[in-house]
Amino acid sequence: MSASLARMLLILLPVSVLAMLLALTQGSIQIPLKDIWAVMRGQGEPLYALLLLDLRLPRVLNAFATGGLLAVAGALMQVLLRNPLADPYVLGLSGGAAVGALLAMLAGLGAALISGAAFAGALISTLLVFGLAHGTGSWVPTRLLLTGVVVAAGWGALISFLLAVSPSHELPGMLYWLMGDLSYAGHPLLPWSALVVAMLLTFPLGRTLNVLARGPLQAAALGVSVRRMEMLVYVLAAFITAIAVLTAGSIGFVGLIVPHILRLIFGFDQRILLPASALAGGILLVLADTLARTLIAPEQLPVGVITALLGVPTFLYLLYRSRQR
Amino acid sequence: MSLLYMDQLVLDIPGREFLQPLHCQIEPGQCWGILGPNGCGKTTLLHTLAGLRPPRSGQILLEQIPIDQIPRRRLAQQMGMVFQQQHDEFPATVLETALIGRHPYLRFWEMESGEDHQKAWQALGRMQLAELAQRPVQTLSGGERQRLALCTVLAQAPRLLLLDEPTNHLDLHHQIDVLSLIRHDIGSQRAALMSLHDINLAARFCTHLLLLFKDGHAVWGGREHMLQTQLLERLYQQRLISTHLQGQTIFIPDPDSNASVHRYLPESIERSSSFKQTA
Numbered sequence: 011m012s013a014s015l016a017r018m019l020l021i022l023l024p025v026s027v028l029a030m031l032l033a034l035t036q037g038s039i040q041i042p043l044k045d046i047w048a049v050m051r052g053q054g055e056p057l058y059a060l061l062l063l064d065l066r067l068p069r070v071l072n073a074f075a076t077g078g079l080l081a082v083a084g085a086l087m088q089v090l091l092r093n094p095l096a097d098p099y100v101l102g103l104s105g106g107a108a109v110g111a112l113l114a115m116l117a118g119l120g121a122a123l124i125s126g127a128a129f130a131g132a133l134i135s136t137l138l139v140f141g142l143a144h145g146t147g148s149w150v151p152t153r154l155l156l157t158g159v160v161v162a163a164g165w166g167a168l169i170s171f172l173l174a175v176s177p178s179h180e181l182p183g184m185l186y187w188l189m190g191d192l193s194y195a196g197h198p199l200l201p202w203s204a205l206v207v208a209m210l211l212t213f214p215l216g217r218t219l220n221v222l223a224r225g226p227l228q229a230a231a232l233g234v235s236v237r238r239m240e241m242l243v244y245v246l247a248a249f250i251t252a253i254a255v256l257t258a259g260s261i262g263f264v265g266l267i268v269p270h271i272l273r274l275i276f277g278f279d280q281r282i283l284l285p286a287s288a289l290a291g292g293i294l295l296v297l298a299d300t301l302a303r304t305l306i307a308p309e310q311l312p313v314g315v316i317t318a319l320l321g322v323p324t325f326l327y328l329l330y331r332s333r334q335r
Numbered sequence: 336m337s338l339l340y341m342d343q344l345v346l347d348i349p350g351r352e353f354l355q356p357l358h359c360q361i362e363p364g365q366c367w368g369i370l371g372p373n374g375c376g377k378t379t380l381l382h383t384l385a386g387l388r389p390p391r392s393g394q395i396l397l398e399q400i401p402i403d404q405i406p407r408r409r410l411a412q413q414m415g416m417v418f419q420q421q422h423d424e425f426p427a428t429v430l431e432t433a434l435i436g437r438h439p440y441l442r443f444w445e446m447e448s449g450e451d452h453q454k455a456w457q458a459l460g461r462m463q464l465a466e467l468a469q470r471p472v473q474t475l476s477g478g479e480r481q482r483l484a485l486c487t488v489l490a491q492a493p494r495l496l497l498l499d500e501p502t503n504h505l506d507l508h509h510q511i512d513v514l515s516l517i518r519h520d521i522g523s524q525r526a527a528l529m530s531l532h533d534i535n536l537a538a539r540f541c542t543h544l545l546l547l548f549k550d551g552h553a554v555w556g557g558r559e560h561m562l563q564t565q566l567l568e569r570l571y572q573q574r575l576i577s578t579h580l581q582g583q584t585i586f587i588p589d590p591d592s593n594a595s596v597h598r599y600l601p602e603s604i605e606r607s608s609s610f611k612q613t614a
Contacts, residue, residue, distance in 0.1 A: 012446065092424055214444040220431075221438050225422035230387055232491070233411030233439035278427045 018282050022289040029293045033070045033300040034062060038308045068198050072257055073299040074292035075201035076192070077264050079254040081291025082208050084265025085284055086247040089223045090240060091151045097266035098251040101158030104260035105165025106135025107252065111187055112172045115180055121194050125256040132252035135161060140244065190261030190314030192299050204253040209288055211246060216281030219243070261314045263321035264291050274328060336398065338363050338526050339384065339495055344393035346379050353551040356393055361495070364523045368541035369530040372571055375547040377530035378419060381497045384528065385416045411439035415493035417484045419500050423472045430468040432483055433458050436490030458489035461516060477504035485513060489520070498529035502536060514540040534586045538562050546570050
């Protein structure tokens with residue numbers, strides 16, 4: 011187990027650093043590595059320093075942390091719902107956040123308040139789904155899943171309504187937000203602290219999560235306090251998803267595909283899978299965002315488009331390959 | 336001192352008005368079989384005893400302590416359960432699956448030690464699954480999965496084993512193998528309680544039997560008192576014939592009659608309940 015953990019870190023840590031370096035060099039202006047090094051030492055050209063420190067570095071850091079949060083949230087949701095196809099948004103959280111954000115945009119509020127409204131929307135959605143699915147009996151994953159799906163559909167209708175009644179000049183901003191976009195992200199400290207907290211909390215619980223994935227009865231028979239553990243996982247996954255959503259809107263596919271790919275490579279042990287998800291989710295989103303910034307530069311694409319365009323064929327390929335084995 | 340004591344235990348089976356309270360005790364060294372027709376509550380009984388669902392009334396004492404007062408982790412060190420179905424939607428290897436049996440002994444931050452690995456390997460060896468240790472669980476056959484579930488509980492090494500149809504999916508050889516192993520594992524310190532569908536396996540491997548009737552009645556006691564053709568016929572609503580073979584009584588369905596037995600009469604069970612507590 012510790013050997014596999016070391017192997018995973020040995021692969022993913024260098025790739026993380028490389029991905030972030032690559033992202034720093036690319037953009038509307040290419041900055042060679044030696045100039046990045048110079049800026050980091052406090053020398054180098056002022057233009058490069060401005061570009062790197064004020065624009066690219068925060069954005070790359072935001073992308074990494076957001077990707078990590080989404081992938082970890084996805085991995086947690088998959089264990090909680092015992093369904094490999096669950097993702098962080100499956101319980102309607104992104105819909106609630108989107109309605110909050112769109113309402114704030116309609117009201118003409120600033121970026122900080124839009125984030126706040128998105129967070130509030132995510133929270134309301136989480137409480138709504140939890141309150142409705144949390145019956146008297148045990149916590150059946152299908153019931154939770156169904157409640158989440160129906161609540162998400164409700165949010166979807168509200169989003170369409172808001173888009174329909176919004177003035178046309180607001181629409182591009184709204185669509186970018188809905189597809190997920192890192193241009194308006196705030197300070198990277200927030201998603202990074204959420205990611206660190208999530209890692210510190212989940213790593214020691216990894217073995218319990220392994221047992222929980224085998225079903226509530228089996229887990230209880232092996233001494234897990236199932237109800238308490240499920241609550242913890244649910245709250246944690248919802249919280250870190252909300253942080254990711256308020257940083258960058260609802261970026262799709264990272265939370266579904268990253269844990270899935272990693273399971274194929276590193277196996278199922280959550281003690282390896284969760285840190286691996288944090289790193290690989292970060293790598294994927296950093297690279298996707300780099301593409302989003304450069305493909306049609308100086309124009310930018312919403313990063314959610316890139317993750318979906320990369321994610322769909324990769325996922326289908328993996329599914330196809332696993333069928334052959 | 337009894338290992339497990341059912342104190343006027345009434346199961347909570349929805350839609351079943353009458354359920355006779357169970358009042359029996361399981362001593363170390365005993366191997367109990369639960370027999371009864373489909374839907375009589377065998378699984379519910381096992382789940383209730385494992386503390387996975389509350390009874391309608393009465394209580395369960397494990398070494399004289401009510402199980403609802405024992406923390407889950409402690410309880411899992413004392414009793415282990417093999418379920419009728421295993422959930423493996425997620426890929427895990429055979430070894431990882433056996434290792435989770437050690438979960439109750441580890442603090443949440445602890446890694447499995449060499450000793451835990453050794454216990455898991457030992458269990459795999461005893462179930463002849465050691466060669467498959469690195470295989471994904473999904474590639475195993477039904478019988479192999481069933482044996483793997485037993486490996487997990489062997490690695491857990493509880494004092495009381497609760498087994499829901501442990502011979503499910505097993506071929507003839509492995510049925511005998513697994514039950515012999517359980518019997519051997521019990522020794523004089525542990526006990527097992529298992530639901531079975533095969534009277535003859537129960538007759539061969541169990542020291543005690545608990546019969547759950549479809550109408551809520553129950554009788555229990557030493558195997559020699561329970562293995563009576565009339566009683567078993569009423570239990571399964573099926574005519575049986577019995578024969579003796581190499582010192583063992585063998586029951587088979589009567590080939591001459593497909594008709595079910597006359598509706599079983601409650602008063603006749605009152606008679607047979609005198610077998611109670613003969614343990």
